[in-house]
Amino acid sequence: MLKKIFIKRRHLKKTLFYIGLCCAFFAILVESSLVYSYSDNTLTYNYDASGRLNYLESRSDRVYYEYDLQGNLISKTRDGSLNGTYKVTETSSAYDAYGSIQGNRNWYYQEWNGTTYANLQYKNGQWQGTSPYTLIINDIQHPDETDSVRIWVAPKSGLIRIAGNVAKYDPSGGDGVIVKILKNNIQLWSKTLSYNDITGYEVGLTVAVNTGDSIFFVVNKNDTNFNDSTSWKPVVSYMEANSAYDAYSSIQGYQNWYYQEWNGTTYTNLQYKNGQWQGISPYTLINKDFQHPDEADVVRKWVAPKSGMIRITGNAAKGDPRGGDGVIVKILKDNIQLWSKTISYDDTTGYEVGLTVAVNTGDAIYFVVNKNGTNTCDTTSWKPVVAYMEANSAYDAYGSIQGNQGWYYQEWNGTTYTNLLYKNGQWQGSKPYTLIINDIQHPDETDAVRKWVAPKSGMIRIAGNVAKYDSSGGDGVSVKIFKNNFKLWSKSLSYNDTTGYEVGLNIAVNTGDAIYFVVNKNGTIFNDATSWKPVVSYINSN
Known part of the structure; x- marks a missing residue:
């Protein structure tokens, strides 16, 4: 016998042991891909499993090619010139x-x-x-x-x-x-x-x-x-932003910046000694404008103080070009890798980072430097900057009113979308377990649908992480994103996928267009609770 989902959030996890939500999001990169680079490592072509160009990357920019489910090119976006609204x-x-x-x-x-x-x-x-x-x-x-x-x-x-x-x-x-x-x-x-x-x-x-x-x-x-x-x-x-260089200090967490090392399993805080942050290995170091790895990776971490859409920028380049075998630099959001490059030992030009990603309060962005083979001459200059863009967050807009900040709560029976009713602190459908609460969507015989309606025409970016909330059983879920009745993306999430996908989709909308975030039960509704916190921002790309 399935139990009813209770109003209080503290009861949700226990109750959803028997039922679940599901979700998945549009991923920027296809998991299976091929990468080709020129010998000077300044131009990279990335192809998906179907042989389509996924992105083209240079030192200063990345051009994304995005396709619908039929393989038609629907957008081509230069990430370096992707701009939202900032203060x-x-x-x-x-x-x-x-x-x-x-x-x-x-x-x-x-x-x-x-x-x-x-x-x-x-x-x-x-x-x-x-x-x-x-x-x-x-x-x-x-x-x-x-x-x-x-x-x-x-x-x-x-x-x-x-x-x-x-x-x-x-x-x-x-x-x-x-x-x-x-x-x-x-x-x-x-x-x-x-x-x-x-x-x-x-x-x-x-x-x-x-x-x-x-x-x-x-x-x-x-x-x-x-x-x-x-x-x-x-x-x-x-623009109003948070600079790692300006925020550098002797205090962990000052202006949301932390200094850590990664041993392949665990992140551990560095210790502040002699004017710099030092790790267990003697050359795992962070100073104001550089990071140096040793046996452990050296990590600068920023923790999101609020939910929203952020822009991650900054140049990463070798600071010491005298020798060694170069370094590997990476950016992760929690445990999902967003970006990575190998920087040759003498590359003092490096790469301009430009990423736009949704975050929730407490999400961590990791700036990682790995020694590659040896730690010789591995001093790396990296001064990341993070800025919030003007955005519309489903999580922040959640409430008891349909249409608040453009967000609606519905179900789909295969033919028609119907509004859910707000009861006991959550949105409930005609079927007992079609539910939406805060960042959770749970399907039943009908799909659980969160909908955003465009208040004006323009180009938007859809972002945010989607993953299983309840990983204790079931057969997973199917998730989809539609613009009106046009399917943009579809994915199946396995029952225990609590990592999920980091989504980034750029698409044009007209006033009144609807973006649907749909969670389908797959086979059964058991343990289908899915965490999905979409964020939408208006952007321009020159």
Whole structure:
């Protein structure tokens, strides 16, 4: 005889020993995949089990290719330029800062000859280079034999958003220009503007910086320098964020940062000695801006103080290029790996991380450095930054009202969606065990469905972890995500899969479109309790 689910959360685990919930989420990466890299490890192609391109990754970005269940490409998203809404703390405009002084408000005016950056000279109301037409004036950059370069230097560490339109100013001829944005020596973005493209492109990049990092706005003449005047008014804004570098201290947990080591089985706190964090192995070390592994991995950990959607950024590179066999760097959310790279011993350029993932209060993000083969010269520079995006969390929006913050609670009988009724602190269906409570969905003969309705048109990101809540028995569950009546994704979760999947799905919606998160009982309803806390954010991708 199945027992009824009680109102109180403290009774839920015991009761769900006999019944369960299920859930699964859209995973960014297909578990079975093939990876091919160029020899310099700067470009990686990842294919799924069906031979479809899963993602293409460079030092500064990852482009995701997402498909529906029929194998049709439904979205192509550059993660490096995937932006949500953040709280802006301060802004610097190149146009407003323009003047006759190098470094005014952290803006500089230079040229690039293919080898070296050199300062321009201020003459006749404009900045001029060694080549006569390498010029910068107000919002105009004009290249010659050397590139025309405007530079912004970060006055402090944090997360920045780079924005602004770039377009041809003079459309009367020539062969167009090439425009680029670099952070130090890593290219973040590049476009070719045709000679008459006065519309251009809206730039939108989100990247972590440290004090002294340079952002280069480069205009190259393409082939000739005829009619190459280019309008570009970049704007750089700091967003509210949590920087590991700024938060570094002698206290575990200060601003939610911790310092640990991983022996392959257990995470253990490091001890603060002589101005740095030290592990059991003598060279397991963390300082303000570096991590060094030994026999144990060295781990910087951030713990989420609240639920929501976060952006993880920051450069990871070798700090000591004198020798050794390099290191392996990884990012995990709890025990799910989100990202990993092998950094060669002399790679001081490294990789720009850019991940967007949902978190719940208490979730841990681990920044791990592994010694690879030996620990020789394994000092690794890594200053991660974490920022919350504006988002809509199903967990936070949960309540007794249908439609609160766009969330609804329903059941699906194979033909029709019907609203559940709120009773005894939970949403209940026509069948006794079709239930939704906080982060739990439980199916019966009808599917348990959480629905979000788009309040406006745009591109959204769907994220969050899905896993079995009750792993004590049953035959698992089937989970699905729909946009209206179009199935985006489907998965079966085994009965004991408490790890589940980390989901990341980018899709366009119109006002009123419905996103359904469906849990089906599979065969039986026993032990089908499933934890699912979806988060939805509006994003833009330039």
